[in-house]
Amino acid sequence: MAFGLEYYDRVIALESEITLLDTLDELFLLPQTPIATPRAYWTDSKPWPLSTTLIVVKPSLVELEKFKRRMEEGGDITLVKMHRYDMEILNERFEESALVLPHRPYALRTAEFRRHNHSDYLGGVDETWDAEKVYKEGKIIHFSDWPLPGPWVMWSEEALEEMQPDCGGSHKETCAERRIWKGLYEDFRKRRKDVCKLLSAPAPDWNETAAEFHYKDVPKPVVAAPLGEVAASSGQPLLGK
Secondary structure, three states: OOOHOOOOEEEEOOOOOOOOOOOHHHHHOOOOOEEEEOOOOOOOOOOEOOOEEEEEOOHHHHHHHHHHHHHHHOOOOHHHHOOOOOOHHHHHHHHOOOOOEOOOHHHHEHHHHOOOOOHHHOOOOOOOHHHHHHHHHOOOEEOOOOOOOOOOOOOHHHHHHHHHHHHOOOOOOOOOHHHHHHHHHHHHHHHHHHHHHOOEEEEOOOOHHHHOHHHHOOOOOOOOOHHHHHHHHHHHHHHHH
């Protein structure tokens, strides 16, 4: 819908699961372009696709209508099975014409603090990873630690033990990666409570989630759930509580 805001010269659209670490004012001074966004450096495909974490948009009702038509096409069962989401639709339209922003510092992810190989984010193998430096230079951070739920959902002790940065293999010692990672989630929950007056949703059953996450090599029947069940399982109804 950002494309429909034609009464603005430029709009910055952000994912909901993010925390701003610094101002983004400089993005309003970019060269004129229909869209500017960083690439999804964490994906396996090359070249990396455009990301939807942060999008600088030149509003256009013409583009809005084009996107509406593309989304309506998603009703076709074949396209639905292809998992065409906002990122896929964005790439179909702007993959070859977008102004590409550096993913560093505009697309930092919480999962980066859990990884052991940071060459993709750093841009090569010559630079030494420094968690504090990366955190301080970041402008935006996207909460992305699947299968952990969004930052508005609490953790169970089992989930935290398994998914937190391992500090080089030690689950008892602390390190910058773990301190920063946990601090980001705690800050989000505190601001959500203080500003939005909303408590975090209760933690889901981690054993069930982890079992599904680690389930491999065994054929699993595919069952098409009714739309209502899919919506209920997403956790969205909990957000208003």
